[in-house]
Amino acid sequence: MRKFVLLILLVALTYNFGLAGISPLQKEIYRARDSVLPALVHIQPVITDFRTGKMRKQSVVGSGVVFHEDGYVVTNYHVAGKAERIICTMPDKEQVKAELIGGDPLTDIAIIKLDLSKYSGKIQVAELGDSDSLQVGQYVLALGSPLALARSVSYGVISTTDRYFPGETRLPSGERTGIYNNWIQTDAAINPGNSGGPLVDLDGRIVGINSRATLFANNIGFSIPINIVKEVIDGILKNGKVIRSWIGVQCQELQNLESWFGTEINEGVLISSIDSKSPAEEAGLQAGDIILKMDDEPVSARFAEELPAFYKKIADHPIGSQIDLTVMRGERTIYVTVTTHELGEMLGKDLECKEWGFTVKAITKQMAVDNQLEDTLGVFVSGVKRVGAAAEAGLRRGDIIRGLNELPTMSFQEFFDTYNQFIETEAEKVLLTVKRAGGTKFVLIKATNHKADEEDK
Amino acid sequence: MRLIVVLMTFLLSVGSLSAQNFDFDKIYSRASEYTVAVNLVIEVSFGTQTTDAKNRGIGSIVSADGLVMFDGTPIDSEDPFSIMSGMQISAEPKSIEVVMMDGTKYTAEFIGIDRFTKIGFCRIITEDGKKFPYVQFKKRKSYKIGEWLALFTLLPEYVSPQMGVDIGLVSANIMEPEEFVLTAGFNELEITSILYDTLGTPVGVLGDLENPALSGFDASRMMDSFSQMEDFMPLLGVIGAEKLNKLIKDPPKRGKVDRGWLGIYLQALTPDIAEFWNVDSEGGIIVNEVVKDSPADSAGIITGDILVELEGHPIEVNKEENLPVFQKKISEMGAGAAVALTVIRRQEKGIDTLDINVTLVQAPISPAEAPEYEDTNFEIKVRDMVFADYNIFNLDSDLKGVVVKEVEPGGWGAVGGILPGDIIQSIDGVKTETVDDARAALESMDETKPEEVVFFVWRDSKTLFINIKTDW
Numbered sequence: 001m002r003k004f005v006l007l008i009l010l011v012a013l014t015y016n017f018g019l020a021g022i023s024p025l026q027k028e029i030y031r032a033r034d035s036v037l038p039a040l041v042h043i044q045p046v047i048t049d050f051r052t053g054k055m056r057k058q059s060v061v062g063s064g065v066v067f068h069e070d071g072y073v074v075t076n077y078h079v080a081g082k083a084e085r086i087i088c089t090m091p092d093k094e095q096v097k098a099e100l101i102g103g104d105p106l107t108d109i110a111i112i113k114l115d116l117s118k119y120s121g122k123i124q125v126a127e128l129g130d131s132d133s134l135q136v137g138q139y140v141l142a143l144g145s146p147l148a149l150a151r152s153v154s155y156g157v158i159s160t161t162d163r164y165f166p167g168e169t170r171l172p173s174g175e176r177t178g179i180y181n182n183w184i185q186t187d188a189a190i191n192p193g194n195s196g197g198p199l200v201d202l203d204g205r206i207v208g209i210n211s212r213a214t215l216f217a218n219n220i221g222f223s224i225p226i227n228i229v230k231e232v233i234d235g236i237l238k239n240g241k242v243i244r245s246w247i248g249v250q251c252q253e254l255q256n257l258e259s260w261f262g263t264e265i266n267e268g269v270l271i272s273s274i275d276s277k278s279p280a281e282e283a284g285l286q287a288g289d290i291i292l293k294m295d296d297e298p299v300s301a302r303f304a305e306e307l308p309a310f311y312k313k314i315a316d317h318p319i320g321s322q323i324d325l326t327v328m329r330g331e332r333t334i335y336v337t338v339t340t341h342e343l344g345e346m347l348g349k350d351l352e353c354k355e356w357g358f359t360v361k362a363i364t365k366q367m368a369v370d371n372q373l374e375d376t377l378g379v380f381v382s383g384v385k386r387v388g389a390a391a392e393a394g395l396r397r398g399d400i401i402r403g404l405n406e407l408p409t410m411s412f413q414e415f416f417d418t419y420n421q422f423i424e425t426e427a428e429k430v431l432l433t434v435k436r437a438g439g440t441k442f443v444l445i446k447a448t449n450h451k452a453d454e455e456d457k
Numbered sequence: 458m459r460l461i462v463v464l465m466t467f468l469l470s471v472g473s474l475s476a477q478n479f480d481f482d483k484i485y486s487r488a489s490e491y492t493v494a495v496n497l498v499i500e501v502s503f504g505t506q507t508t509d510a511k512n513r514g515i516g517s518i519v520s521a522d523g524l525v526m527f528d529g530t531p532i533d534s535e536d537p538f539s540i541m542s543g544m545q546i547s548a549e550p551k552s553i554e555v556v557m558m559d560g561t562k563y564t565a566e567f568i569g570i571d572r573f574t575k576i577g578f579c580r581i582i583t584e585d586g587k588k589f590p591y592v593q594f595k596k597r598k599s600y601k602i603g604e605w606l607a608l609f610t611l612l613p614e615y616v617s618p619q620m621g622v623d624i625g626l627v628s629a630n631i632m633e634p635e636e637f638v639l640t641a642g643f644n645e646l647e648i649t650s651i652l653y654d655t656l657g658t659p660v661g662v663l664g665d666l667e668n669p670a671l672s673g674f675d676a677s678r679m680m681d682s683f684s685q686m687e688d689f690m691p692l693l694g695v696i697g698a699e700k701l702n703k704l705i706k707d708p709p710k711r712g713k714v715d716r717g718w719l720g721i722y723l724q725a726l727t728p729d730i731a732e733f734w735n736v737d738s739e740g741g742i743i744v745n746e747v748v749k750d751s752p753a754d755s756a757g758i759i760t761g762d763i764l765v766e767l768e769g770h771p772i773e774v775n776k777e778e779n780l781p782v783f784q785k786k787i788s789e790m791g792a793g794a795a796v797a798l799t800v801i802r803r804q805e806k807g808i809d810t811l812d813i814n815v816t817l818v819q820a821p822i823s824p825a826e827a828p829e830y831e832d833t834n835f836e837i838k839v840r841d842m843v844f845a846d847y848n849i850f851n852l853d854s855d856l857k858g859v860v861v862k863e864v865e866p867g868g869w870g871a872v873g874g875i876l877p878g879d880i881i882q883s884i885d886g887v888k889t890e891t892v893d894d895a896r897a898a899l900e901s902m903d904e905t906k907p908e909e910v911v912f913f914v915w916r917d918s919k920t921l922f923i924n925i926k927t928d929w
Binding site for chain 1: 917
């Protein structure tokens with residue numbers, strides 16, 4: 001009798017867990033899994049960091065997904081955008097090398113290409129979906145390597161489709177990010193290491209690239225909508241980067257301010273701030289102006305969530321093109337034409353001045369705008385080693401070196417060349433002219449200090 | 458022979474008496490009449506949080522009409538540590554209570570704090586004409602290393618009497634960065650206590666030698682010096698009668714300190730840079746920038762000049778840490794002082810030496826001294842912009858407004874999104890260039906009672922509009 005009951009139980013169990021009893025939802029999850037998991041890549045880039053005053057290599061872990069049969073993988077900029085070399089682990093656990101094709105810090109997207117020459121497996125490609133049709137509450141999977149645990153799948157719903165982060169967000173490497181997109185929020189678990197991995201709908205299509213999570217919270221993760229990513233991919237594959245127009249306006253939602261400015265609901269975009277030396281300033285735009293139409297199309301941003309799309313509309317203009325704006329200023333309506341400039345790189349390239357113990361960055365136009373600099377001449381000191389000739393001399397992070405030995409202000413290239421000359425000729429003393437809050441400072445580097453330093457090692 | 462021995466013994470005993478034995482009974486009975494405890498109530502804010510803090514310290518009555526001297530460090534709004542930690546101390550105590558050693562309590566009115574010695578002054582409020590016993594300091598020319606000094610230390614409130622003796626000795630006659638008689642055996646809690654020599658003469662008060670490396674607004678430089686513990690070792694010593702009597706005669710006025718100002722950004726001429734430039738000087742001040750229309754500008758000093766002599770004396774500043782010594786000298790000379798400078802000007806053809814006379818003007822006021830206005834409806838406190846604001850944040854001189862000093866959590870301003878540090882440029886379209894403008898704009902709303910008010914503010918080098926919903 002006991003044996004009989006056991007048999008019945010066993011049959012019942014087999015029945016329950018067997019395929020025959022699978023729920024429709026489970027089937028869909030399996031299907032979605034099968035269409036993306038074989039394209040999931042575990043990424044281990046070695047990135048460089050210049051903030052401590054020397055070039056430091058750092059091994060990080062992230063996720064990515066193959067979207068093209070030639071081996072192109074999309075991931076986050078903060079994972080691979082600064083990679084020197086990249087090792088990827090394929091879904092079959094084979095390792096292949098990859099190279100960086102290009103990155104876009106503003107959307108936190110990077111493209112790498114797998115070296116398939118020595119890969120014995122068969123490459124699988126995942127399909128990019130449509131993020132505009134997402135619904136709050138819709139089921140999704142997040143795939144990736146949370147805490148470096150490769151090939152992990154988590155499951156949840158879309159929590160919201162247009163999460164906006166007020167204020168300025170910066171990547172760990174210092175670039176501003178997230179200006180041109182809202183975020184998909186999901187409760188599918190996203191942890192460090194998931195970065196760059198796909199957010200997948202139950203049709204097995206990628207709807208977002210998982211990029212951020214709220215630490216110490218339960219399942220509050222954020223994905224970059226795939227429709228934004230698609231444009232970035234196109235830009236990087238075509239030009240190696242995303243080319244954007246810039247006019248230098250900061251805008252603000254009009255909610256609660258309509259009666260003050262005398263606008264209708266859902267009418268106009270409020271300019272809150274004008275970047276100095278920008279095309280907008282040249283064109284005479286002012287804080288408090290309300291853009292009613294752009295290129296004869298009505299525009300509006302009543303809520304902050306609408307701002308990224310407006311900024312993107314400006315950025316999507318060809319470089320050097322004219323944007324016709326219909327602007328409300330107080331009681332009057334004026335017409336302003338702004339000629340766009342290229343937005344350009346957020347941050348300049350890095351250089352390690354190893355012999356003197358500090359690192360510098362080239363100053364880009366955006367850095368000059370951000371830091372209210374008159375021009376892009378000189379180099380920005382991004383880090384000073386604690387012990388070294390530069391630290392000894394009193395050079396500080398954030399200083400801008402404008403001149404060497406009182407020669408006229410120079411460019412990054414000139415700095416680079418002159419620096420190398422000094423090292424070659426073993427110059428003992430070099431006077432840096434440095435700009436620092438509160439004026440100019442003279443900093444005398446004594447290279448002899450450094451030599452003693454080297455011998456210690 | 459015997460007589461000589463007796464005489465010798467007598468002389469020696471007198472000698473040892475004057476060296477080590479104080480007549481404490483006499484000193485104590487006198488001191489207990491003018492030594493007081495000073496209870497301060499101070500407003501301290503961290504970010505948006507403001508609380509009242511109490512501080513009890515020793516003080517002394519220094520004039521018959523009830524002028525009291527006390528340790529002003531707790532209300533020093535320019536204290537580098539509080540600036541660095543983001544703590545804001547109200548520039549004035551909210552209330553002062555002076556407690557005599559017999560327990561009598563008086564309310565006192567704040568007068569001011571001396572920027573250099575950090576000695577605070579207040580005056581006891583009394584019915585007309587009450588005379589107080591007070592201390593009179595006697596000038597001492599020199600101090601011998603090893604000579605004894607005594608002071609009275611303030612004991613905790615729960616014991617009686619509240620005064621106890623402490624002794625220490627002169628440990629060094631410091632010459633640099635400034636002359637200072639260093640003592641050993643006393644502690645920081647005893648700062649501003651009266652120092653008596655062995656004859657019982659009040660010679661000064663205990664004070665500390667300011668570490669030049671830790672003074673001023675330069676937080677990053679303070680960070681640099683964090684690795685050196687010796688920077689934090691307080692150097693206690695004598696603030697002499699001469700300085701004290703000057704202060705007592707003309708106590709620093711609240712909110713207004715006479716500080717001379719040249720109007721230059723400066724850097725020390727280190728031996729390395731002097732050698733690099735072939736400048737023959739033991740030290741000096743490199744002029745990095747000249748403030749437009751400042752005394753230095755008017756006198757023709759230009760960027761790159763090196764100041765090497767002040768009033769005929771060489772400026773011996775040869776490292777950054779000693780810059781404050783020069784700044785202090787200029788500051789102490791006061792506005793209106795004519796200052797003779799010897800200036801080295803490096804030119805292509807060679808080095809010129811020039812004599813330049815500069816008439817100092819009043820230094821720009823500090824943020825703590827700036828006029829303020831507190832609006833009780835919007836629950837924000839604003840202050841005028843000062844020179845330091847433009848200087849520290851590298852602001853465009855065209856930027857005009859009032860700086861938000863405090864925002865009461867949960868108030869209209871806070872809920873609307875005003876943050877401390879915002880610079881309010883206009884309120885409902887009315888420009889607010891001074892606290893008076895802001896006051897006029899906000900007080901007029903008492904009558905109009907608008908439902909919404911739009912502030913236009915500057916924040917982190919961007920501007921924005923802030924809508925504040927009111928609830929009259």
